[in-house]
Amino acid sequence: MTIVAFAEKNKAAEEIANILGKGNYKRTSVEGIAVYRFQRDGKDWAVTGLAGHIMNYDFPAEYNSWTGVPPGDLLDISPIKLVTKENFAFVIERLAKEAEEIILACDYDREGENIGFEAKELAERIAKVPIKRARYSTFSQKEIEEAFDNPGEPDAALAMAAETRQILDLKMGAAFTRYVTLSVREKAFTKEILSIGPCQTPTCGFVYEREKAIREFKPKDFWKITADFDADGNIFTGTHRAGHIPEKEKADEIMARIKGEKTALVDKKTIREQSLAPPFPLNTTEFLKRASAFLNISPEKSLEIAEQLYLSGLTSYPRTETNKYADDFDFKVILADLAKNKDYTTAVSQIVSAPAGIKSKNGPKDAKDHPPIHPIKGASKETVEAMIKLPGAYVVYDLICRHFLANLMPAAVFEKTKLEMKIKEELFDAAGSIKKFSGWLDIYDFETKNDKFLPDISEGDTTGVKKILNTASKTAPPKKLTEAELLTLMDKNGIGTKATAPTHIETNKKRGYFEAKGKTLSILNTGYMLMESLDDSVPIVIRPKIRAQVEELIQQVEDGKITMNEAVSTGTELIKKMYADLTENKDKLVTKLSGSIKTEAAETDKKNYIGVCPACQNALRIVTTDNGRFVGCVGYPDCSQTYSLPKTGAITVQRTKNCPKGGAAVLDVGKKYEWAVGIGPCFNCDQNVTCNPPEVVGSCPRCKEGEMQLIEYKDGRFLKCTLSCGHTQSLPNKGRMTVLDQKCEICGWNLFRVKEQGKDALEFCANRRCKAIGMRKEKTE
DNA sequence: GCAAGGTC
Numbered sequence: 001m002t003i004v005a006f007a008e009k010n011k012a013a014e015e016i017a018n019i020l021g022k023g024n025y026k027r028t029s030v031e032g033i034a035v036y037r038f039q040r041d042g043k044d045w046a047v048t049g050l051a052g053h054i055m056n057y058d059f060p061a062e063y064n065s066w067t068g069v070p071p072g073d074l075l076d077i078s079p080i081k082l083v084t085k086e087n088f089a090f091v092i093e094r095l096a097k098e099a100e101e102i103i104l105a106c107d108y109d110r111e112g113e114n115i116g117f118e119a120k121e122l123a124e125r126i127a128k129v130p131i132k133r134a135r136y137s138t139f140s141q142k143e144i145e146e147a148f149d150n151p152g153e154p155d156a157a158l159a160m161a162a163e164t165r166q167i168l169d170l171k172m173g174a175a176f177t178r179y180v181t182l183s184v185r186e187k188a189f190t191k192e193i194l195s196i197g198p199c200q201t202p203t204c205g206f207v208y209e210r211e212k213a214i215r216e217f218k219p220k221d222f223w224k225i226t227a228d229f230d231a232d233g234n235i236f237t238g239t240h241r242a243g244h245i246p247e248k249e250k251a252d253e254i255m256a257r258i259k260g261e262k263t264a265l266v267d268k269k270t271i272r273e274q275s276l277a278p279p280f281p282l283n284t285t286e287f288l289k290r291a292s293a294f295l296n297i298s299p300e301k302s303l304e305i306a307e308q309l310y311l312s313g314l315t316s317y318p319r320t321e322t323n324k325y326a327d328d329f330d331f332k333v334i335l336a337d338l339a340k341n342k343d344y345t346t347a348v349s350q351i352v353s354a355p356a357g358i359k360s361k362n363g364p365k366d367a368k369d370h371p372p373i374h375p376i377k378g379a380s381k382e383t384v385e386a387m388i389k390l391p392g393a394y395v396v397y398d399l400i401c402r403h404f405l406a407n408l409m410p411a412a413v414f415e416k417t418k419l420e421m422k423i424k425e426e427l428f429d430a431a432g433s434i435k436k437f438s439g440w441l442d443i444y445d446f447e448t449k450n451d452k453f454l455p456d457i458s459e460g461d462t463t464g465v466k467k468i469l470n471t472a473s474k475t476a477p478p479k480k481l482t483e484a485e486l487l488t489l490m491d492k493n494g495i496g497t498k499a500t501a502p503t504h505i506e507t508n509k510k511r512g513y514f515e516a517k518g519k520t521l522s523i524l525n526t527g528y529m530l531m532e533s534l535d536d537s538v539p540i541v542i543r544p545k546i547r548a549q550v551e552e553l554i555q556q557v558e559d560g561k562i563t564m565n566e567a568v569s570t571g572t573e574l575i576k577k578m579y580a581d582l583t584e585n586k587d588k589l590v591t592k593l594s595g596s597i598k599t600e601a602a603e604t605d606k607k608n609y610i611g612v613c614p615a616c617q618n619a620l621r622i623v624t625t626d627n628g629r630f631v632g633c634v635g636y637p638d639c640s641q642t643y644s645l646p647k648t649g650a651i652t653v654q655r656t657k658n659c660p661k662g663g664a665a666v667l668d669v670g671k672k673y674e675w676a677v678g679i680g681p682c683f684n685c686d687q688n689v690t691c692n693p694p695e696v697v698g699s700c701p702r703c704k705e706g707e708m709q710l711i712e713y714k715d716g717r718f719l720k721c722t723l724s725c726g727h728t729q730s731l732p733n734k735g736r737m738t739v740l741d742q743k744c745e746i747c748g749w750n751l752f753r754v755k756e757q758g759k760d761a762l763e764f765c766a767n768r769r770c771k772a773i774g775m776r777k778e779k780t781e
Numbered sequence: 782g783c784a785a786g787g788t789c
Binding site: 051054074162165170174177181199496507 | 782783784785786787788789
């Protein structure tokens with residue numbers, strides 16, 4: 001008989017076997033899954049690692065049909081739990097047969113308890129043996145031994161808390177997703193799924209809120225007064241104390257008081273040292289934020305790289321909330337190894353030779369899960385790239401190493417100088433900053449902090465005033481949300497976990513709700529329309545509150561205050577209420593979303609795409625029917641915006657031209673003329689001369705007042721006076737003709753250049769009344 | 782086909 005233990009993952013199982021077996025264990029394999037066997041106190045032990053959850057909730061098969069089951073019905077039925085990783089289930093059953101006792105040894109948290117219960121459920125189908133729980137937070141000899149010497153009882157409440165989340169998330173996600181997707185498909189053809197979820201939707205909500213703030217932003221005027229001071233040729237700038245002045249009169253008053261002043265007084269000078277502490281050790285969220293901000297790598301990719309670095313033994317486990325090292329953390333071995341990389345040698349020797357010893361600047365979070373992300377081994381760029389074939393592998397490794405080193409280095413020190421300058425009675429502020437001691441910044445050069453110098457002057461000194469400026473300006477709209485900011489918002493609001501935040505961001509990208517351009521996120525039309533309609537109908541869904549409410553129910557289950565069933569039914573009621581709000585506003589939702597989907601389709605149909613509908617912001621495109629053609633909105637029938645088009649002639653939409661009168665687009669009709677959508681033919685327009693300036697070559701030799709204009713038509717070309725004197729002149733009809741910038745020295749007309757195929761190009765004056773006529777210059781190409 | 786959470 002054997003004592004069987006289940007850990008959350010293989011790596012943990014091996015650690016446990018190593019510690020409990022005192023380095024003496026045997027690795028066996030069942031169904032390709034490692035089982036570690038060893039002896040302890042005369043007993044046989046078997047430890048295996050699962051792979052996170054091995055079961056998952058789903059609806060019974062008869063509810064799989066999206067069209068056959070009204071989505072709302074999903075809220076009234078109970079999902080069932082099914083095994084998703086059969087090979088692990090097999091190993092659990094196999095080990096249960098030989099077990100005299102089972103110890104659940106997954107991570108010490110809510111999901112870990114739940115994963116243990118999955119193993120428990122499968123094992124209990126096979127054998128009735130005592131099932132215990134080993135609780136540990138680190139893989140130290142002492143903690144592991146204690147955890148397995150005195151295992152406790154499994155915590156059903158904790159495990160059921162996770163179960164509550166699983167059921168409520170599935171119900172809400174499935175019902176909402178099916179409903180929105182199917183409703184939109186009634187009006188617009190799309191194979192895409194429009195998903196809604198308790199984490200992904202608030203995540204999109206953050207991007208939407210920022211975008212909305214940008215779109216609704218109204219810039220405000222302000223004035224700013226600055227002065228350039230001259231201290232013995234050293235020029236520095238100060239800003240008037242009033243800062244941003246919203247009223248022009250006020251700024252003008254100040255200017256009037258100091259106009260023409262040539263000297264200023266150094267009224268006050270303060271110098272203080274400011275130290276900048278190194279960053280806390282890296283936890284997952286902080287790591288993802290920095291990788292995005294410094295390296296421009298998406299959270300999803302960063303986590304994937306960190307996972308590979310971890311599996312290759314280069315860095316530690318990448319999923320942790322902790323940003324504090326344990327008291328007995330061994331920095332020395334790692335530091336010695338890091339010195340192998342020449343980029344780190346100097347920093348390492350600084351750290352190990354510090355008189356006060358090696359000291360970490362620890363953060364406040366100790367989630368008792370894993371140590372902060374840190375390097376395990378020092379490696380060169382070539383080594384890392386040879387081990388991990390992912391773009392960005394080395395820069396991510398380098399970031400982790402530099403962060404680790406920076407954290408152990410002394411604070412940087414800056415000297416901050418403030419000058420209060422007085423021009424008459426008006427106060428101006430100037431600030432300077434000089435790095436006195438670089439400390440950790442030596443190794444961590446991701447954020448550059450440039451020095452800003454001020455001249456060496458003292459209180460009571462006077463300086464010259466070179467110029468005083470009153471600059472009119474406008475307040476700037478908020479900036480687009482960055483991926484790093486989004487991660488912060490998610491973390492603060494409890495949306496997702498350290499390990500899932502990147503997935504939620506990725507889901508939104510995959511659904512076409514928002515996209516990343518470099519570090520910044522931009523909402524896409526579908527995402528904006530979805531959020532806007534949800535904001536109108538079920539605003540709670542796009543805000544973090546929805547997660548918080550479910551989280552509170554879960555917490556009550558965890559605390560044993562309510563049962564899982566009670567929590568599920570309360571939670572389901574909450575979802576039903578939201579679902580009712582959603583269905584009540586179906587029309588609005590569908591109109592906006594189907595319009596946005598059709599707009600995307602129209603935008604890719606370049607030939608017929610016209611532009612944005614002024615009435616509804618969807619797409620305008622050319623519609624051709626048996627009765628002719630016109631420009632219509634994809635939002636039809638909800639939007640009936642239309643424009644007529646000329647009845648004949650091939651139409652080409654000009655992408656480079658905008659109609660100054662506000663036509664929706666400018667079209668070429670045949671090769672004959674232009675037409676502005678919503679305005680009409682360009683030749684009837686008073687703006688035509690501005691839009692299509694005639695090409696003139698010189699003054700009219702007959703009336704002397706008009707200019708000779710080049711007229712080109714299908715069958716030929718000639719010159720015609722722009723005034724009504726009626727003078728015309730023919731031009732050679734063969735070859736490609738261009739009017740040159742160069743002028744005829746005799747008559748002042750622009751020279752012409754004609755190139756016939758197979759012949760040399762000719763440049764000449766075309767003026768029949770010019771004395772230069774006939775003096776054609778040959779030009780070889 | 783739908784969620785979010787583990788882990789690979």
